[in-house]
Amino acid sequence: MPTDPEPTTLTWRVADGVGWVRLNRPDRYNAFDQVMCDELQALWRRLRTDDDVRCIVLGAEGGKAFCTGIDRDFVPAEGGAEYAFSPYTYDDPGQQLGPKSNELWKPVIAAVDGIACGGAFYLLGEVDFIIATEASRFFDPHVTYGMPAVYEPLLMLHRGMPFGEVLRMTLLGNHERMTARRAHEIGVVSEVVADAAALDAAAGWAAAAIASAPPSAIQATLRTLWAGRELTRQQALALGGPLLNLGMSEEALAEGQKVFQGERIVPRDR
Template sequence: MSDYETLLLETSDGVATLTLNRPDRYNAFDATMVAELPRAWAQLRDDADVRAVVLTGAGDAAFCTGIDRDAVPAGDGEYTFDPYTYTDPGEALGPKTHGMWKPVIAAVNGMACGGAFYLLGEVEFLIAAESATFFDPHVTYGMAAVLEPTLLAPRMPFGDLMRMMLLGAHERLSARRALEVGLVSEVTTADELPERARWAAEAIASQPVDAVIATVRNLWMAQELSRRQALDLGNFLLAAGNSSEALAEGQRFFASGQRVRPNIR
């Protein structure tokens, strides 16, 4: 199914697995990946057979380490910047930027740093291997950390986010600490990571799609708008999510006598 140079894309049973596939470069993004990710999100968004997505990185060393610095043209030491015309390459990476409201679960193994947060800042939740680490080296290399921490701000306490940004390459957040501060929802072994992420995606994909997508849109809206605005607009999402098809599918499941055996986290 995959016809990408820097990505792997596989779909089965309503779940797509999208893998950043540059393990020799720690899955850092170059110009090709920046061009391919928007196309992949649009493909997944428009594929009616896909109900949930697992986003991960190839290999054991890294989920993603941001921009591939070897792919950045060398300059002559002069630096000019026009904030009115500048387009950051990372802004095109995330699913929500491309109207992808189907749930995306990140399965993080190894390093996740810098520009990786363009992706992690726009997923529904993260599951991490015990080996995962999170850090942002921008300030260490003379760059302001601005857009990435803005995306992470709703996910982390202010002090922990500020510490991670200011310490740069000098400190890495462990998977366990990331769980404690709420950046990560679950920590597992590296061997079990694909299975745990797949389980969550399959459970989500088994439920009525309209209800799931409306719930996703509502929660993103709720964190970005005022409380009153979100509540006022919530009626429109109730109308969309409580579709006749979704309600009928849910009623059939209930009437069948089947009951979910829940995971206890």
């Protein structure tokens, strides 16, 4: 586990190879401020070399919201001297939030319960899959408040959200919220569960299953598939050889043989 001072905007624990991270500003609907940006970035970077953690579950405290984006108190007041914007010097806070932006190539499962909107997609756009409760709702209010919706919908588009659905969500702003069921229908959410207890159980089961595999095989697979989203087919296949060799080891193969020769895994249906 990390040895740095305990974060103030996150809760954090490790159990059986799974790291449980929760956004912890429920009084602000888990909106992120500079402290949360700094603490998430530091945590993702520490986890890159933490061998006790093979998979991460990212959730939130409070039950009402997973994340509602940037804290309004984080944004300078209009008209202030610090309000000036320059496209040449702008530091996007989202670069601190996402696991992939911080070069963490261990699987991250998002466990969403409640509202996920706006800047929440900085996180959801970089996790590997999403499990959500029936009560969860997804929307992007940027244009309603006179702001262009840029980075967040681009991240969701890139991770596979259908083009028309991204446009509908961003253009309608606060006028419509996508249910967890609709998000599941279009492939944004991989599983919908009844409530918070079922959410922890489902995310914990999936994370434990992933953590049971050799980490070198998991990380090479993860890097291959994310790279494959950005490359042409031939480029991705050409990259496959080096990543295959990097992820293959005698230790991992021996571990796999023990599984093959041991008690049969009974899969569940989804």
